[in-house]
Amino acid sequence: MTISITAAFVWLIVANLRAMFPSKDHHWKFAYVMIAIGIPILIGVAVQNSIWLALVLLGMGAWIMRWPVIYLWRWIKRVSGMETPSDP
Numbered sequence: 001m002t003i004s005i006t007a008a009f010v011w012l013i014v015a016n017l018r019a020m021f022p023s024k025d026h027h028w029k030f031a032y033v034m035i036a037i038g039i040p041i042l043i044g045v046a047v048q049n050s051i052w053l054a055l056v057l058l059g060m061g062a063w064i065m066r067w068p069v070i071y072l073w074r075w076i077k078r079v080s081g082m083e084t085p086s087d088p
Contacts, residue, residue, distance in 0.1 A: 002048045007041045007044070008042070011037065011038055012061070012064065015065065019064065031068050034065065035065065042057060
């Protein structure tokens, strides 16, 4: 097992453990830190192993950090004009 996969699994475990405890800011500061740490880990997985494994790990990370992904999707829809006036 490469160091990048080990780091990715540690990242997933830490993110899951932190999500179990309440936070005053709803984990946003932690999410920013984890995203900043996760991107280089994901690049390392893609370089050392394969892009497919990196995409699987990206999906796992997006499942854990779903609110940043949801807000990013909403922002992309609003900026690109895909949002209809009836959308909330």
